[in-house]
Amino acid sequence: MNEGPNTSADARGTGAGEMTYVYAVGREGPALDGLAARLPGVDGRPLRSVDGGGLCALVSPVPADTFSEQGLTAQLEDLDRLEAVARAHHAVVDAAFAETSVLPMRLATVYRDDARVADMLVRQRSEFHELLARLEGHVELGVKVCAGPRSAAPPVAAAVTSSEGGAGRAYLRRRQAQQRDSRDAYRAASEVAARAARLAEGVAASRAVHRPQQGQLASGPGVNIANDAYLVPRERAEQLRRELPALAEGVPGVSIEVTGPWAPYSFATAVAAEGADGGGPR
Incomplete structure (x- = not known):
């Protein structure tokens, strides 16, 4: 099992002026990788997977100006916009949950780039694996x-x-x-x-x-x-x-x-x- 970040995911990841939005975390494997290839994320942006610590995160790029702390505050005050983001978020989580056990992330959980997501997966792998085992089949x-x-x-x-x-x-x-x-x-x-x-x-x-x-x-x-x-x-x-x-x-x-x-x-x-x-x- 590879315990380090997936460098190929990092290489194709977040571009200039973008951040990485995280939807859910599951175990590394074909189930989530296949889902990422066919499902859109927030604002229709392409979904992808980032691996680390034997785990896989479903993510998509989002504009840094609207998903920084200030940008998010403005979005959360717009109920129509908040509903659109929530619907896209939950659609990804529900589709992933239909395939395998996943841990849903909180709405609008974003990282600076894919490398930060991979580091998070490695840093928290023990907690994530333990929680996935507890939620399995529930x-x-x-x-x-x-x-x-x-x-x-x-x-x-x-x-x-x-x-x-x-x-x-x-x-x-x-x-x-x-x-x-x-x-x-x-x-x-x-x-x-x-x-x-x-x-x-x-x-x-x-x-x-x-x-x-x-x-x-x-x-x-x-x-x-x-x-x-x-x-x-x-x-x-x-x-x-x-x-x-x-x-x-x-x-x-x-x-x-x-x-x-x-x-x-x-x-x-x-x-x-x-x-x-x-x-x-x-």
Whole structure:
């Protein structure tokens, strides 16, 4: 096994005014080399592979002015541009994960050139090989538990308005009922989330607890109570996808959304960006 950088990759690599964008790292071999020959990267730039330490990184050239720290800051503030970069990044990772076990890099992980990537692979080879062995045969499932209204807002009858102090008192009664409804839904969702965690942890090799989604990031109905990821043996993933949503059946105002299976993003980035030269998300 060659433990040094692949000099042929370095020779054909980053040109003037360019940096090297890293998508994923896997074991050195034909699977990722073949993928690099047929798949584009960010902005349609050609994908290539860089080897080192018995590992292979999928990379592509990107303009240095837009992927330096200042350039990236501007891109991250442009939601349309950020979405385009993220889609291209995830397309490469997903295609690589379909071929072999890989460690997804954080979005917008860039190095000055291919030689820096090869050096990183050699420097971190023990950590990467250990992590690849742990993730072998596993996928990531996302589990979101949400609390929504348990029932429609109670109607305000004309008789109540006239006999109990008018619209102001009726409004207060309605608001109190809505608040009770929200508290009940939140309590029920918390109980369902605890049951979901026990069920998933009985199958999963690891769990990552993420911050509940809010605002534009929230994809499900109601308030996101739990937003977790689980590292699951590939052969058990479909079982969990069926069993977890069933926990919310018959529970008013509570829903469970299961996403995936995905490449193990939540479990693969602890060592992924050491020494990166760009200013991407950390």
